[in-house]
Amino acid sequence: xxxxxxxxxxxxxxxxxxxxxxxxxxxxxxxxxxxxxxxxxxxxxxxxxxxxxxxxxxxxxxxxxxxxxxxxxxxxxxxxxxxxxxxxxxxxxxxxxxxxxxxxxxxxxxxxxxxxxxxxxxxxxxxxxxxxxxxxxxxxxxxxxxxxxxxxxxxxxxxxxxxxxxxxxxxxxxxxxxxxxxxxxxxxxxxxxxxxxxxxxxxxxxxxxxxxxxxxxxxxxxxxxxxxxxxxxxxxxxx
Numbered sequence: 001x002x003x004x005x006x007x008x009x010x011x012x013x014x015x016x017x018x019x020x021x022x023x024x025x026x027x028x029x030x031x032x033x034x035x036x037x038x039x040x041x042x043x044x045x046x047x048x049x050x051x052x053x054x055x056x057x058x059x060x061x062x063x064x065x066x067x068x069x070x071x072x073x074x075x076x077x078x079x080x081x082x083x084x085x086x087x088x089x090x091x092x093x094x095x096x097x098x099x100x101x102x103x104x105x106x107x108x109x110x111x112x113x114x115x116x117x118x119x120x121x122x123x124x125x126x127x128x129x130x131x132x133x134x135x136x137x138x139x140x141x142x143x144x145x146x147x148x149x150x151x152x153x154x155x156x157x158x159x160x161x162x163x164x165x166x167x168x169x170x171x172x173x174x175x176x177x178x179x180x181x182x183x184x185x186x187x188x189x190x191x192x193x194x195x196x197x198x199x200x201x202x203x204x205x206x207x208x209x210x211x212x213x214x215x216x217x218x219x220x221x222x223x224x225x226x227x228x229x230x231x232x233x234x235x236x237x238x239x
Contacts, residue, residue: 045075051214052138052169053079054212054234055167056085064086066158068158069141069143072099073101073107074104078107087106088110089104090112092113110129114142117131118153121157134161135163136166137158137162141171141230144192146192147190148192152205162237164239168236171231174228176193200233203233215232
């Protein structure tokens with residue numbers, strides 16, 4: 001690790017991340033089309049609210065928080081703004097960002113692919129539109145949109161954006177799948193997941209301490225599919 005919080009060998013270590021980031025075919029378009037139906041289909045977000053509350057209450061007042069995959073801004077960006085924090089939201093769906101700006105006007109939102117947040121990326125450390133460092137980060141169900149090969153790189157990217165001791169609220173669906181196509185509100189998206197022991201190890205390997213964990217059974221309101229198991233990890237960046 002380099003002294004400024006980035007990673008040595010960034011070009012080599014992130015080569016796969018850069019390459020894989022180019023293939024987002026259909027992902028953003030699906031979320032653009034879903035729009036405000038997303039919050040209707042997923043009205044109950046107890047796990048997300050609990051972890052958002054943990055983050056909001058654990059950080060000093062006025063902390064900078066990055067909401068990765070912010071979607072419509074509900075509930076997380078609004079929850080963090082209401083708690084008095086400075087919130088920056090990023091998403092790769094223009095349609096979701098339009099709703100987020102309407103729902104949470106006090107936050108700042110940017111159209112950003114996760115790979116653009118890496119050290120040297122356009123919005124990452126030393127990039128042309130560097131967003132700076134953060135006291136806290138939320139990544140609720142955003143990393144599951146990546147192939148497994150990208151997820152460790154994405155976690156290291158978030159590590160580099162956090163100040164030492166900074167907090168990460170992370171959620172994934174517990175599933176042993178990699179870039180697997182599923183139907184989603186009339187569209188097809190690709191998702192990845194881990195079983196919980198493997199997820200904890202991937203997070204630790206990226207430089208985080210797991211300080212807490214919750215799991216919730218969840219099924220969308222608009223379908224009769226069996227409940228999925230959602231995992232929420234409370235993490236702290238190791239120096």
